[in-house]
Amino acid sequence: MKNRFCEHFGLTSPVVQAPIGSASCPELVAAVSNAGGLGVLSGTWRTPSELRSLIRKTQALTTRPFGVNLVLAWDMTERVAICLEENAKLLSFFWGDPGPHIPVVHSVGGKVFHTVGSADEARKAADVGVDVIVAQGWEAGGHVWGKVTTLALVPRVVDAIPELPVLAAGGIADGRGIAAALALGAEAAWMGTRFLLTREARVHARYQQCLQEATEADTLYTERFSGGWPDAPHRVLERLRDWEQAEEIIAHYSDGEAIGRLSSNLPAPGVTGNIEAMCLYAGQSVGLSREILPAAQLVAQLSEETHTAVCNLWRRQGTIS
Ligand SMILES: Cc1cc2nc3c(=O)[nH]c(=O)nc-3n(C[C@H](O)[C@H](O)[C@H](O)COP(=O)(O)O)c2cc1C
Structure with missing residues (x-):
């Protein structure tokens, strides 16, 4: 893939595995x-100290670039310093x-990546020195920053900051979606x-099963799972219709x-209890996410599918009878 972003980071496939909370472990990354x-x-x-050892573990498994994501709803100064001490110099913020972290990086x-939800925000991030902008659409899984969908957001962000690479987030799960993002x-x-839905993702098997069974219509944009992170909308699977009836303690960690x-x-793996009542983050792309x-x-499959999707645009697509 030939573009500024892929060439700079040496990628052969225009695919970034987004930070997915505690599911993104060294093996996956x-x-x-x-x-x-x-x-x-x-x-x-x-x-x-866990972060330091996870970075070291990842570095033992790959010599290629990888990122570390930090959510700025909390003070991340110490963690930024740890990343840089450990030579993990590609930081993603959300x-x-x-701004305050950019000079030290x-x-x-x-390099600094930052996730935005509007063209104005992208412009402001570029002006304070961010290097790569992630445009996250409303259909995304996990915590959702903006209210605009990916198809409408990405070209607006691209036009607002032509000097920087833009990555498209939200609603993309196969090569057709990647090709569409590139076209935008x-x-x-x-x-x-x-x-x-990968073997390496650090998630409970029942969660993966719920994802495999869900369609694009089964997610909910909500502030329901506010324990530990209030006032932060997120998208999850709407698994329990009678969620309000769920007991106060729904599950236990292995300890x-x-x-x-x-x-x-x-x-996470090892949790026991009512897994379906837990916070099952998922985007609308879940309907396209099937096989573990x-x-x-x-990554190889996504690359191949993207190539096919782009080639198919130039082929005759059949006739209408
Ligand atoms: C389980 C899960 C956890 C997430 N955790 C984070 C996180 O820690 N930091 C972050 O910047 N984004 C997080 N996100 C958002 C993703 O980075 C990304 O924007 C989103 O998954 C893109 O939409 P998609 O799910 O349709 O691919 C999370 C998403 C999911 C599904």
Whole structure:
């Protein structure tokens, strides 16, 4: 793939595995980067020392670039410093002002990605020195920053900041979606929900099963799972119609810690209890997310599908009888 973004980071496939909370683990991130995409680790819900060891573990599994994502709803200064000390210089920010962190990242030759939900916000991020803009549409899974859908948002952001690469996030789960994002002017797709269905993703098997059974009509944009992160809209599977009736404690971690019904934590492997009542983040792209694949195979498949989708645009598409 020839564009500024892929060439700069040495990608052979215009695919970024978006940060998907605690599901993005070193095995997933490294597998994606080794396959020619870009993997992104999530650093927010890890203690500083856990983050350091996760970065080291990822570096032991790949020599290719990978990102670390930090959510700026909380103070991330210490974690930014840890990333840079560990030579993880590709930082992705979400939900806050990236400005204060940019000088220190740039001072060591690092790059800053920032997720936005509007063209105005993209312009402001470019003006404070962000290097790569992620335009996240409303159909995205997980926490959703803006209110505009991907198809309307991406070309507006591309036009607002022609000097920077734009990545398209939200609603993309196969090569047709990636080709569409490229046609809108994006230089790669930033995909979360699809990567939950990989062998490496650190999620509970029942959660994966729920994702496989869901259609594009089964997600809910809500502030329901506010425990641990209030006032932050997110998109989840609407699995329980009688959610209000769910008990206060719905599940337990393997160490016995209780999980309340408002918890914003996703079901990790080892959790026991009412998994379906937990926060099952998913975007509308869930209807296209079916098979659980090794991440490297998924990246190869997405690459191949993108190529086919682009070629098909130039072929005769049949006739109307
Ligand atoms: C399970 C899950 C967890 C997420 N956690 C984060 C996160 O920690 N940081 C972040 O910037 N975005 C997070 N997101 C949002 C994704 O990075 C991305 O914007 C979104 O998944 C794109 O839409 P898609 O799910 O349709 O691919 C999360 C998304 C999901 C599905």
